[in-house]
Amino acid sequence: xxxxxxxxxxxxxxxxxxxxxxxxxxxxxxxxxxxxxxxxxxxxxxxxxxxxxxxxxxxxxxxxxxxxxxxxxxxxxxxxxxxxxxxxxxxxxxxxxxxxxxxxxxxxxxxxxxxxxxxxxxxxxxxxxxxxxxxxxxxxxxxxxxxxxxxxxxxxxxxxxxxxxxxxxxxxxxxxxxxxxxxxxxxxxxxxxxxxxxxxxxxxxxxxxxxxxxxxxxxxxxxxxxxxxxxxxxxxxxxxxxxxxxxxxxxxxxxxxxxxxxxxxxxxxxxxxxxxxxxxxxxxxxxxxxxxxxxxxxxxxxxxxxxxxxxxxxxxxxxxxxxxxxxxxxxxxxxxxxxxxxxxxxxxxxxxxxxxxxxxxxxxxxxxxxxxxxxxxxxxxxx
Ligand SMILES: *Cc1c(COP(=O)(O)O)cnc(C)c1O
Ligand code: SF4
Numbered sequence: 276x277x278x279x280x281x282x283x284x285x286x287x288x289x290x291x292x293x294x295x296x297x298x299x300x301x302x303x304x305x306x307x308x309x310x311x312x313x314x315x316x317x318x319x320x321x322x323x324x325x326x327x328x329x330x331x332x333x334x335x336x337x338x339x340x341x342x343x344x345x346x347x348x349x350x351x352x353x354x355x356x357x358x359x360x361x362x363x364x365x366x367x368x369x370x371x372x373x374x375x376x377x378x379x380x381x382x383x384x385x386x387x388x389x390x391x392x393x394x395x396x397x398x399x400x401x402x403x404x405x406x407x408x409x410x411x412x413x414x415x416x417x418x419x420x421x422x423x424x425x426x427x428x429x430x431x432x433x434x435x436x437x438x439x440x441x442x443x444x445x446x447x448x449x450x451x452x453x454x455x456x457x458x459x460x461x462x463x464x465x466x467x468x469x470x471x472x473x474x475x476x477x478x479x480x481x482x483x484x485x486x487x488x489x490x491x492x493x494x495x496x497x498x499x500x501x502x503x504x505x506x507x508x509x510x511x512x513x514x515x516x517x518x519x520x521x522x523x524x525x526x527x528x529x530x531x532x533x534x535x536x537x538x539x540x541x542x543x544x545x546x547x548x549x550x551x552x553x554x555x556x557x558x559x560x561x562x563x564x565x566x567x568x569x570x571x572x573x574x575x576x577x578x579x580x581x582x583x584x585x586x587x588x589x590x591x592x593x594x595x596x597x598x599x600x601x602x603x604x605x606x607x608x609x610x611x612x613x614x615x616x617x618x619x620x621x622x623x624x625x626x627x628x629x630x631x632x633x634x635x636x637x638x639x640x641x642x643x644x645x646x647x648x649x650x651x652x653x654x655x656x657x658x
Contacts (some may be wrong), residue, residue, distance in 0.1 A: 286570055287535075290528040296354030297326055306350075309499040313415060317348040327358040327366065336371035344586075345428040346371055347417045352495045355524060364522040364554045368418050374589035375419060384425055386583040388623030394449075397442045401625055405454035405485075408442055410473065413464035416495040420551055420590045422582050422619075427460055443476045446483070454485040456517075463492040463499050467507050474511040486511060489547075491519040493573075497533035505540045517545045517576060521555050526567040534571040545576035548614065550597050551590045552581075558603030565604070565612040575614035580629070583621050594618065594629060602631040606647025 295306055298315075305311040317323050320337055323346070337346060348356075348369045356370070357363035385391075392401045399407040409426075417428050446452055455477055462470065477483050488508075492499040493516075508514050516537060520526060538544060546568050550556060555564065565575045578600065581591040597616040604613045617626040636643035640656040 287528065287531060289570065290526060290531040290567075292528040293351060293354050295350075298350050298354070301350075307498045309415075309496055309501070312349045312351055312496050312498060315350050316415070317350070317353050318346060323348075323370070326353045327356050327370070329370075330361050332373050333361065333370050336373040336375060339373070340371045340375050340586075344371075344375075344419075344421075344424050345417055347415070347428065349415045349496045351498065351529065352416050355527070362553060364524055367554055368420065368521065368551075369416050371419060372589065375586040377588060378585050379588050381583060382585040382588060383583045383621060384585060386422065386621050387619055388621075389423075392623055395441050395445045397438045398445055400445075400449070400452075401623060404451060405456065406446060406452055407456045407458050408446065408473075409458055409460065410439060410462045411460040411464045414459065414461040414495070415464070415492060415499070418491070420549060420581065420587050422584045422587075423460075424584055424586065439473065443473065446477065447480055450482045453482055454487070455483060456487045456489055458489040461490050461492060462488055463490045463496075463504075467501075467504050470504075471507050474508065474514075478511045485513070485515060487515045487517055489517045489519075493518040493530055493533050493537075494520050494525050497527075497529045500533045500536060505536060508542070509540050512541055513543070514541075515543045515545065517547055518573065519548065520546050520564060520568060520573070521548050521551060522560065523563040523567050526564070526571065531571050534573055538572040544571075544573040546573050546614070547577045547579065548575070549579045549581055549590075550592055550600070550616075552592045554590070556592045556596050556600075558600050561600050562604060562608060565608070565614065569609070569612045575612050577626070578614045578616045580616070580618040582619055597629060598631050602647075605631070 295301060298306065317326060320329065320334060323329055323337075346369070352365065352369060355365040357366060360366070389399045389407070392399050394400050397409045412427050414427060421427050446455060457473065474486065477486055534544060548555065548564065555561060561578070568575055578597060580594060580597055581587060601613070601616050616629050618629055619626050633644055633646075634642065635645050635651055640658070642654045642656070643651055644654060645651050
């Protein structure tokens with residue numbers, strides 16, 4: 276049975292529909308079909324030329340990078356691109372730039388050492404009680420800033436059924452695991468049946484409590500969240516979905532509707548954004564983004580410092596930028612919508628929280644602290 280969307284207020288109207296753009300002639304039944312959206316992805320120059328005014332740089336970048344890391348953009352996400360402005364945040368995340376061809380000496384092939392911490396192929400077990408489980412290398416849109424560029428979009432490295440089965444066997448046998456993050460690629464590239472097979476195996480384990488799905492489909496292909504998908508995952512609650520909105524422009528009415536249906540179906544929703552130079556590296560952009568996310572019932576979870584993957588150095592900001600953004604949020608807006616800024620340490624050190632320094636002085640039992648207005652206060656610990 277389909278879940279009915281109950282419109283009780285006018286929040287939805289604050290979100291602008293993406294619409295169909297140059298696909299205006301396409302019937303709704305196709306446009307709202309995720310299979311159609313996958314099949315009609317913008318994958319070459321001729322298709323891209325129909326959507327935007329391609330620059331010389333983008334043309335050269337496509338020719339030189341497509342072998343290594345495909346271009347792939349769903350028609351839905353492509354309609355969000357500014358046809359005349361190459362600095363458009365959606366365009367920069369999905370259309371190649373020649374800056375990707377720069378590989379710096381400090382760039383790393385596997386910056387987070389995800390391969391080193393794999394007890395079995397496809398499972399990274401770094402933290403005591405939780406694992407990352409890679410289930411596919413496909414995504415509806417190939418994000419230019421992707422940290423797993425070396426794997427994603429490469430059909431040769433796709434997780435085979437036996438690899439998935441071996442990963443599940445490891446999780447089933449390892450009783451210290453209580454939290455599984457189903458990741459990829461984008462796990463929602465898998466069929467509902469394949470996902471159900473994974474979810475049912477995980478839920479059957481007494482030691483598994485938290486099941487998270489990491490998916491960017493809310494941003495890049497919201498129509499993937501079908502009634503069938505929702506009715507399937509409801510059987511495996513509690514399900515937490517972490518998504519990846521980076522810019523308020525991505526918060527469309529289509530995305531709002533999808534988040535609403537997932538939240539109404541009982542999923543908890545979080546967002547992991549990446550700090551990207553020239554895209555969202557301004558406090559006012561982040562403030563707008565986290566406020567929009569809260570209206571969508573998606574709690575901001577992390578802001579990642581852009582890591583040391585190869586060919587994404589043009590997206591990296593100074594670490595100070597992340598601190599500046601948190602400083603501009605904490606105290607100035609609801610604590611509920613303030614994400615944790617983290618640096619995922621190169622070499623597999625894991626996520627390290629980085630915060631503005633609110634401790635002015637600490638001597639014995641005396642702490643001098645400052646607030647968001649930079650006023651100082653002294654706290655004495657009891658004897
Ligand atoms: C990010 C990550 C997790 C999850 O970390 P949380 O802080 O619990 O969200 C687990 N394993 C690996 C390898 C990760 O990179
Ligand atoms: S959806 Fe995630 S895994 Fe896929 S290309 Fe984008 S960042 Fe990479």
